[in-house]
Amino acid sequence: MQKAALNYSRIFVGVLFIFSGLIKANDPLGFGYKLQEYFDVFHMPWLSPFATGIAIFLCILEIVLGALLLFGFWSRKVTAGLLGIIIFFTFLTFVSAAFKVVTSCGCFGDAIPLTPWQSFSKDLVLLVLIIYLFINRDKIHAVTDNQGKQRLGVIGVTALSLIFSIYTYTYLPVLDFLPYKVGQSLPEAMRIPDGAQPDEYVITYKLHHKVTGEDKEMSDKDYLKTEIWKDNNWEIVGEPTQKLIKKGYEAKIKDLMISDASSTDYTKELLENPYYNLVIVAYYLKDSNEQAIQEMNAIAAQAVKEFNIRTVLLTSSSAQDADQFSKENKLTAEVFYADAVPLKSMVRSNPGLMLMKNGVVINKWSHAGLPSYEALKTKYFEQ
Known part of the structure; x- marks a missing residue:
């Protein structure tokens, strides 16, 4: 019975850590953006420039520790490492949930979005299992006692994790779980269906009785039901508070608004272009790869x-910076x-x-994997 419980815990924790690490390694930039949120919350903005590097390191660490646990190698060090990590992340998710500082932990990237409380609950379960594994660490048996094979195993897992992370960082995620994935109709992803239920809120008033002093x-x-508003002795004090009690329908894309330098909305015009159009996305022009921009x-x-x-360039930089950047690079877009x-x-x-047509994402490329014009012409424009 104890052996079965130990094996179950070891397999469950090992597989979950590998899965979590792989999902985040599939999108290390996205995980890095999430880490930047935590750095801002804990007043450590100086770490933000290193967010992607830290993200890749954490992804590899999760995968390696999960694999070593499954192999049973170095059980004392591995269970101690897992315990340290899970204590840290349990604290982090509790802070996120209790103080509502980060709305999504990013534990499983964008593949499985979890609320802070869901993430905290998941970490509590893992904490219990890892404590159990740590207590029984000497009963975990390795699949091989050969030190050479053990070293080769950890080197192999580390190398594969590193290669995968660098590949997805350089050439975009292998699996895209975001609403702008290839094949997605952006206008459709932004639409709220007729009859969809909106968010439900409860508004609370603080009342004070002028005569009795009751609050x-x-x-x-x-x-409204009690018609207390008809009694002039009751007055509303302060601002009413609003609390979400039931989440309504939420569009996949809810925060995209494209405008020109005069703040004129061009979202509909650009997204519903019935012809092929190219979209260059450069969210921070000062950090953009200028050689890629020129290509x-x-x-x-x-x-x-x-x-x-038609080609457009989308950026979050200021109009002044964008105008200067456009002139310096002689942009056609x-x-x-x-x-x-x-x-x-x-x-x-x-x-x-991005290559789009009639609002649908036809394909997209990182600056490191740009296709040639001839390839675009042959595959898309001449069809």
């Missing part, structure tokens, strides 16, 4: 000349503006390139 709180429904600009110039294909959050979700690259 009480009352919901907006009770306020994209060359593609745009040829595309508009030969097929009259029109420049429009959007918030950095949706732009970071469009393409995990700065800059990145």
